[in-house]
Amino acid sequence: MVELIIKKRNGLELSKEEYASIIDGFISGDIPDYQISAFLMAVYFKGLTSAETANLTDVMMRSGELIDLSEIKGIKVDKHSTGGVGDKTTLVLAPLVAAAGVPVAKMSGRGLGHTGGTLDKLESIKGLSVDMSRQEFIDKIKSHNIAICGQNANLVPADKKLYALRDVTGTVDNMSLISSSIMSKKLACGADAIVIDIKVGHGAFMKTLKEAEELAQTMIGIGSKMNRKVIAVITSMSEPLGYAVGNALEVQEAIDTLKGNGPEDLTELCLELGSHMLVLGQVAKSYDEGVDILKGLIKSGKAFDKFVEFVEAQGGDIKMVNQTELLPNAKFSYAYKSKEAGYINDLNALDIGLASVKLGAGRETKESALDYGAGIILKKKIGDYVNKEEVLAMLYSNNDITFARATEFMDLAYQMSQEKPLEKPLILKTVM
Amino acid sequence: MVELIIKKRNGLELSKEEYASIIDGFISGDIPDYQISAFLMAVYFKGLTSAETANLTDVMMRSGELIDLSEIKGIKVDKHSTGGVGDKTTLVLAPLVAAAGVPVAKMSGRGLGHTGGTLDKLESIKGLSVDMSRQEFIDKIKSHNIAICGQNANLVPADKKLYALRDVTGTVDNMSLISSSIMSKKLACGADAIVIDIKVGHGAFMKTLKEAEELAQTMIGIGSKMNRKVIAVITSMSEPLGYAVGNALEVQEAIDTLKGNGPEDLTELCLELGSHMLVLGQVAKSYDEGVDILKGLIKSGKAFDKFVEFVEAQGGDIKMVNQTELLPNAKFSYAYKSKEAGYINDLNALDIGLASVKLGAGRETKESALDYGAGIILKKKIGDYVNKEEVLAMLYSNNDITFARATEFMDLAYQMSQEKPLEKPLILKTVM
Numbered sequence: 120m121v122e123l124i125i126k127k128r129n130g131l132e133l134s135k136e137e138y139a140s141i142i143d144g145f146i147s148g149d150i151p152d153y154q155i156s157a158f159l160m161a162v163y164f165k166g167l168t169s170a171e172t173a174n175l176t177d178v179m180m181r182s183g184e185l186i187d188l189s190e191i192k193g194i195k196v197d198k199h200s201t202g203g204v205g206d207k208t209t210l211v212l213a214p215l216v217a218a219a220g221v222p223v224a225k226m227s228g229r230g231l232g233h234t235g236g237t238l239d240k241l242e243s244i245k246g247l248s249v250d251m252s253r254q255e256f257i258d259k260i261k262s263h264n265i266a267i268c269g270q271n272a273n274l275v276p277a278d279k280k281l282y283a284l285r286d287v288t289g290t291v292d293n294m295s296l297i298s299s300s301i302m303s304k305k306l307a308c309g310a311d312a313i314v315i316d317i318k319v320g321h322g323a324f325m326k327t328l329k330e331a332e333e334l335a336q337t338m339i340g341i342g343s344k345m346n347r348k349v350i351a352v353i354t355s356m357s358e359p360l361g362y363a364v365g366n367a368l369e370v371q372e373a374i375d376t377l378k379g380n381g382p383e384d385l386t387e388l389c390l391e392l393g394s395h396m397l398v399l400g401q402v403a404k405s406y407d408e409g410v411d412i413l414k415g416l417i418k419s420g421k422a423f424d425k426f427v428e429f430v431e432a433q434g435g436d437i438k439m440v441n442q443t444e445l446l447p448n449a450k451f452s453y454a455y456k457s458k459e460a461g462y463i464n465d466l467n468a469l470d471i472g473l474a475s476v477k478l479g480a481g482r483e484t485k486e487s488a489l490d491y492g493a494g495i496i497l498k499k500k501i502g503d504y505v506n507k508e509e510v511l512a513m514l515y516s517n518n519d520i521t522f523a524r525a526t527e528f529m530d531l532a533y534q535m536s537q538e539k540p541l542e543k544p545l546i547l548k549t550v551m
Numbered sequence: 552m553v554e555l556i557i558k559k560r561n562g563l564e565l566s567k568e569e570y571a572s573i574i575d576g577f578i579s580g581d582i583p584d585y586q587i588s589a590f591l592m593a594v595y596f597k598g599l600t601s602a603e604t605a606n607l608t609d610v611m612m613r614s615g616e617l618i619d620l621s622e623i624k625g626i627k628v629d630k631h632s633t634g635g636v637g638d639k640t641t642l643v644l645a646p647l648v649a650a651a652g653v654p655v656a657k658m659s660g661r662g663l664g665h666t667g668g669t670l671d672k673l674e675s676i677k678g679l680s681v682d683m684s685r686q687e688f689i690d691k692i693k694s695h696n697i698a699i700c701g702q703n704a705n706l707v708p709a710d711k712k713l714y715a716l717r718d719v720t721g722t723v724d725n726m727s728l729i730s731s732s733i734m735s736k737k738l739a740c741g742a743d744a745i746v747i748d749i750k751v752g753h754g755a756f757m758k759t760l761k762e763a764e765e766l767a768q769t770m771i772g773i774g775s776k777m778n779r780k781v782i783a784v785i786t787s788m789s790e791p792l793g794y795a796v797g798n799a800l801e802v803q804e805a806i807d808t809l810k811g812n813g814p815e816d817l818t819e820l821c822l823e824l825g826s827h828m829l830v831l832g833q834v835a836k837s838y839d840e841g842v843d844i845l846k847g848l849i850k851s852g853k854a855f856d857k858f859v860e861f862v863e864a865q866g867g868d869i870k871m872v873n874q875t876e877l878l879p880n881a882k883f884s885y886a887y888k889s890k891e892a893g894y895i896n897d898l899n900a901l902d903i904g905l906a907s908v909k910l911g912a913g914r915e916t917k918e919s920a921l922d923y924g925a926g927i928i929l930k931k932k933i934g935d936y937v938n939k940e941e942v943l944a945m946l947y948s949n950n951d952i953t954f955a956r957a958t959e960f961m962d963l964a965y966q967m968s969q970e971k972p973l974e975k976p977l978i979l980k981t982v983m
Contacts, residue, residue, distance in 0.1 A: 124721035128595065152585035157720035160592035163560065288589035289556035 167295035173344035179303035182277035188309035197310035204472035205359030210373035217265035221400035243491035247435030318356035365480035365494010447491035449515035470532035605776035611735035614709035620741035629742035636904035637791035642805035649697035653832035675923035679867030750788035797926015879923035881947035902964035
């Protein structure tokens with residue numbers, strides 16, 4: 120192993136067999152963590168070639184279970200988001216795209232920090248279960264064209280172990296390592312094609328457009344070497360997506376969006392990502408045709424119907440979906456008001472996420488219980504004018520002593536100015 | 552710790568307190584090896600400033616016992632060599648410099664690989680012991696101006712642990728880490744001033760003059776920040792020093808040198824290093840005066856007398872020193888002959904070292920027993936002309952089946968040419 124460390128340290132390319140021996144040795148414990156972490160730091164400085172990145176991805180992918188979706192007809196298109204505050208895109212996109220005829224076989228993780236993940240949001244619907252056998256998962260997709268389940272512990276174990284080590288050794292920030300982590304999981308889940316939503320800005324992993332473009336190219340490079348089509352959409356994350364942040368609150372907003380009454384930014388993003396998925400799934404011939412199909416499914420009610428069908432198939436209480444006032448709610452609310460008049464110049468998504476965690480909507484530790492009804496409904500976003508004492512956001516929690524802590528983060532989140540800020544586009548760039 | 556790793560990874564300077572927390576945490580086990588190795592790899596790429604190098608040295612030095620030599624009058628000048636095959640300099644220099652009036656308080660390690668270390672060579676003299684209490688060590692120096700003892704396990708434990716980790720994580724080759732490792736040990740041993748012999752060439756740690764100069768400057772920088780005078784002498788290690796390689800064989804050659812009958816290169820090096828030690832110890836006013844003093848001590852017999860005094864003080868059998876034919880010898884000898892006529896163009900010190908290990912003169916593992924009589928006497932060195940079948944070297948061992956393995960390395964060591972090679976100087980540069 121020390122020879123492989125020195126080889127990478129000196130900027131040389133390692134072979135697929137060498138990556139296989141590193142990952143195998145790491146998982147078996149034959150190679151100690153201190154050698155892997157030194158190797159990772161050498162990778163941080165010397166980078167990986169595109170061949171190395173693809174080989175590492177392939178080796179990682181094969182470290183655990185490989186989901187075989189070949190029983191399911193059609194091109195399985197997965198979507199991945201690098202994550203962001205208020206991102207309920209999956210809740211909208213999965214039924215929307217399934218309704219269009221693209222099979223949706225979605226495996227999701229749970230959220231830690233910011234707000235809950237997709238699974239947490241779904242579980243705010245009473246009875247809905249994301250635990251199922253592989254065969255149940257496949258059968259549900261065959262019957263309903265959609266299923267969403269939790270990730271098995273045996274899915275890419277190399278990534279879990281490697282990420283844990285990267286996290287404590289200052290070796291997270293490397294495009295090849297980030298890309299191989301994401302792509303190995305998507306590919307192990309059986310995706311034939313992948314649409315990646317790369318967020319840029321506050322509260323997002325990528326801070327600049329340049330970094331996001333580099334990440335996009337790296338993932339497309341892995342796809343091309345592994346014979347999988349990948350489209351990357353780079354989107355702005357300068358403020359939270361939509362108005363709702365919190366589990367049941369986001370389910371409500373997703374339903375609104377599926378019915379055609381959702382926030383403009385969330386709707387735009389879902390049409391953008393969804394249309395690319397339809398093109399990759401060969402259900403639409405062009406991006407424009409894809410958008411038209413999706414708009415039609417929303418208008419006709421078929422998108423929402425598919426959501427109801429999905430919830431029922433996974434054991435969820437469809438009354439909650441049809442009458443959203445039955446979704447978990449919060450005993451207490453707090454109107455967070457502006458301290459001054461002016462335009463909202465900045466709305467830091469990370470601070471909003473942290474405020475929602477304080478309210479109980481996200482986990483502070485792995486063991487934290489979620490308050491499904493807790494969260495934030497933003498009333499004003501970037502570019503809006505507010506008067507002094509006007510409500511900026513409504514905070515919800517089942518524990519009213521959380522408001523004091525949450526408002527500290529709200530104070531940090533909102534920045535005012537006397538001039539109206541320039542409007543920024545949501546979709547920054549599509550890379551394919 | 553992850554913040555400190557990222558700080559160094561991003562090329563920032565760490566404070567002395569930060570180095571103290573890293574080294575303390577490493578020794579206590581609070582900081583796991585995988586974080587230290589990632590940090591070391593970041594150091595490999597980003598380097599340390601001279602302030603950081605001195606701070607790391609200081610913190611390492613304080614990780615264990617600090618030898619207090621203040622009871623001993625005079626300026627304690629230590630010598631360090633980066634090591635090399637056939638380097639018996641300490642055996643000559645210590646009594647030579649002690650005879651001139653500079654107190655010699657020498658702590659040495661044992662050798663692993665190549666040939667034995669200074670302690671192993673001394674122990675080939677029957678009865679001589681290098682194990683003694685701190686007070687015995689100091690008392691011997693007060694009485695005889697010289698003592699040589701083994702390094703305590705508690706001397707700079709941070710270095711032992713750190714070096715073991717560097718060795719298996721590809722992070723050995725960094726001037727700051729190499730320098731802090733050497734200097735922390737010398738300073739913990741109580742040296743007021745230090746002469747460093749940096750070997751360059753085959754079988755030496757530094758492969759180029761440029762690297763050696765960089766190492767010299769780094770060590771002088773540490774000294775200047777820690778208020779200790781350091782002189783570095785860069786010497787060629789293109790072939791073994793002197794003619795003898797092996798424990799008792801090297802003692803014999805050291806005695807010859809102390810009596811004025813030693814090999815030219817060994818004598819030159821001892822006068823060079825010794826004179827700098829006399830200047831640093833304020834026994835000589837100039838380098839030239841130092842050389843004159845040392846030559847006088849050799850000529851008058853006082854240098855050899857000091858050696859005998861030293862051997863007796865440490866329990867050694869002085870009969871062996873006065874009649875060197877009583878030193879351990881080997882039952883078997885083998886005349887290694889030239890396969891062709893020509894000039895010796897290259898004599899690889901590393902291969903000679905490995906040949907001597909095969910003969911029993913060095914340790915292959917920590918547990919190996921040494922054959923004190925085993926080793927090699929070179930008969931021809933670089934620039935010498937030899938006829939076919941002329942003896943190049945005599946091999947000695949108490950186990951004659953070792954000759955076959957040893958000659959394989961001898962074949963690799965000697966390179967012949969038909970043209971006489973250019974003469975290369977031994978002393979390449981003095982940096983102070």
